[in-house]
Amino acid sequence: MVARIVTHKERKIVLANFISLTTLQGVNYLLPLVVLPYLIRVIGIEKFGLIAFAQSLVQYFMILTDYGFSLSATRKISLCKDCQTQTSAIFSSVMTVKLLLAGLSFLILCMIMYFVPRFRNDWLVYILSFGAVVGNTLFPVWFFQGKEKMSYITLINVIGGITYAICIFIFIKGPKDYLLLPILNSLLFIIGGIFGLYIAFSKFKLEFIFQKYTDIKNELKTGWDIFISTVSINAYTTTRIFAVGLFTNNTITGYFSLAERIANFIQTFPMDSFSRAVFPRISKVFARNKKRALAIMQRIQFGITSGFIVSLPITYFIAPWIIRFACGSAHQEAVATLRLLLVAVFFVGANAFRVQFLLVAGKPDFYAKIHVAAAIIGSPLIFLLIQKFSYLGAALATVLTEAGVFTITWITIKKLAKEISQ
Numbered sequence: 001m002v003a004r005i006v007t008h009k010e011r012k013i014v015l016a017n018f019i020s021l022t023t024l025q026g027v028n029y030l031l032p033l034v035v036l037p038y039l040i041r042v043i044g045i046e047k048f049g050l051i052a053f054a055q056s057l058v059q060y061f062m063i064l065t066d067y068g069f070s071l072s073a074t075r076k077i078s079l080c081k082d083c084q085t086q087t088s089a090i091f092s093s094v095m096t097v098k099l100l101l102a103g104l105s106f107l108i109l110c111m112i113m114y115f116v117p118r119f120r121n122d123w124l125v126y127i128l129s130f131g132a133v134v135g136n137t138l139f140p141v142w143f144f145q146g147k148e149k150m151s152y153i154t155l156i157n158v159i160g161g162i163t164y165a166i167c168i169f170i171f172i173k174g175p176k177d178y179l180l181l182p183i184l185n186s187l188l189f190i191i192g193g194i195f196g197l198y199i200a201f202s203k204f205k206l207e208f209i210f211q212k213y214t215d216i217k218n219e220l221k222t223g224w225d226i227f228i229s230t231v232s233i234n235a236y237t238t239t240r241i242f243a244v245g246l247f248t249n250n251t252i253t254g255y256f257s258l259a260e261r262i263a264n265f266i267q268t269f270p271m272d273s274f275s276r277a278v279f280p281r282i283s284k285v286f287a288r289n290k291k292r293a294l295a296i297m298q299r300i301q302f303g304i305t306s307g308f309i310v311s312l313p314i315t316y317f318i319a320p321w322i323i324r325f326a327c328g329s330a331h332q333e334a335v336a337t338l339r340l341l342l343v344a345v346f347f348v349g350a351n352a353f354r355v356q357f358l359l360v361a362g363k364p365d366f367y368a369k370i371h372v373a374a375a376i377i378g379s380p381l382i383f384l385l386i387q388k389f390s391y392l393g394a395a396l397a398t399v400l401t402e403a404g405v406f407t408i409t410w411i412t413i414k415k416l417a418k419e420i421s422q
Contacts, residue, residue, distance in 0.1 A: 050122060054126050061109065062132070067220070074280060079284070084205060102137040236398065256334075259341060300353050304353065336395075340399060354413045373408070
């Protein structure tokens with residue numbers, strides 16, 4: 001039965017990419033979990049909260065520069081034949097747009113720091129943190145994913161991540177060294193981005209082709225629906241830390257950020273790497289056989305959901321020990337936040353491959369509408385519930401929003417499955 005749904009060759013390709021991305025994700029998440037206890041003890045929870053707040057602001061600019069290319073451009077590259085000219089044209093147009101958006105992002109950041117006192121007071125933290133946007137813009141993750149060559153992403157990021165962790169232990173010795181944290185983080189992103197470009201040009205024989213205005217406009221149009229979806233998703237995800245930082249203080253923000261990082265690790269590792277590995281492959285399968293692609297998605301989603309049903313209750317009960325390991329004490333603020341966010345993690349995990357299938361099926365408009373609706377309801381809900389329940393309000397808003405997204409997506413996929421089966 002399995003052989004009829006997924007061929008040996010397809011399993012081999014997906015497995016290789018899954019292993020590469022899981023290794024990468026493991027380093028990206030496990031190293032910070034090793035470093036976090038040290039950082040919180042050395043620089044203090046208040047400075048940790050300030051840096052987390054700055055990173056939440058910078059994350060908006062990463063979303064802007066990504067512009068949905070992690071999905072739209074990945075799909076275009078995966079469907080592109082072995083035509084070097086066409087591949088170079090896609091690569092050049094995407095990179096041109098990303099660089100222009102990075103310049104726009106820096107201008108916006110400067111305006112925010114100039115006009116808003118809250119950001120002006122710690123302007124250096126935000127400037128130093130912005131280097132991550134530059135590096136993220138340069139690193140062509142979407143290209144390697146489209147080519148199903150995730151090992152390059154793993155190689156660069158694993159080396160960079162280990163170097164980053166070592167530098168933290170060597171150079172950060174007290175609260176006065178807190179600015180070194182965004183500096184090291186930005187350097188990691190920028191150096192990784194440069195090496196990523198070098199590999200893309202040297203290994204795949206790419207050429208940079210200067211793009212016409214119409215080419216840039218078409219690229220913006222192609223990624224628009226996914227960009228709107230990504231903005232909408234982050235309107236009720238990234239906004240949580242940002243909103244908690246605005247309405248509370250750096251200490252509470254630090255505790256909330258710690259809990260959210262742990263929840264994100266549970267939510268995305270290794271599911272996110274598997275999702276990225278499957279996406280280009282299942283897109284190719286859908287182009288040949290829609291029913292087969294639907295069957296693959298349903299089987300994968302069932303397995304992922306079952307895994308969360310088993311693992312999340314265990315995590316709920318050991319939450320105090322997890323927080324104690326991370327910051328030396330089982331602070332109730334962090335424990336309560338983590339436990340509440342685990343409910344949202346279930347809804348995300350039980351929905352991940354269903355919502356991705358909308359893009360595989362060429363329904364980016366449906367994908368966008370679902371997340372825009374969630375943002376319209378979820379974003380105000382975050383601010384309202386934070387005012388009512390403080391930091392726990394942000395976690396509660398997340399649960400309600402993700403439950404809504406799960407319900408709408410389930411109904412939409414059910415209708416789409418009927419169309420495919422006819």
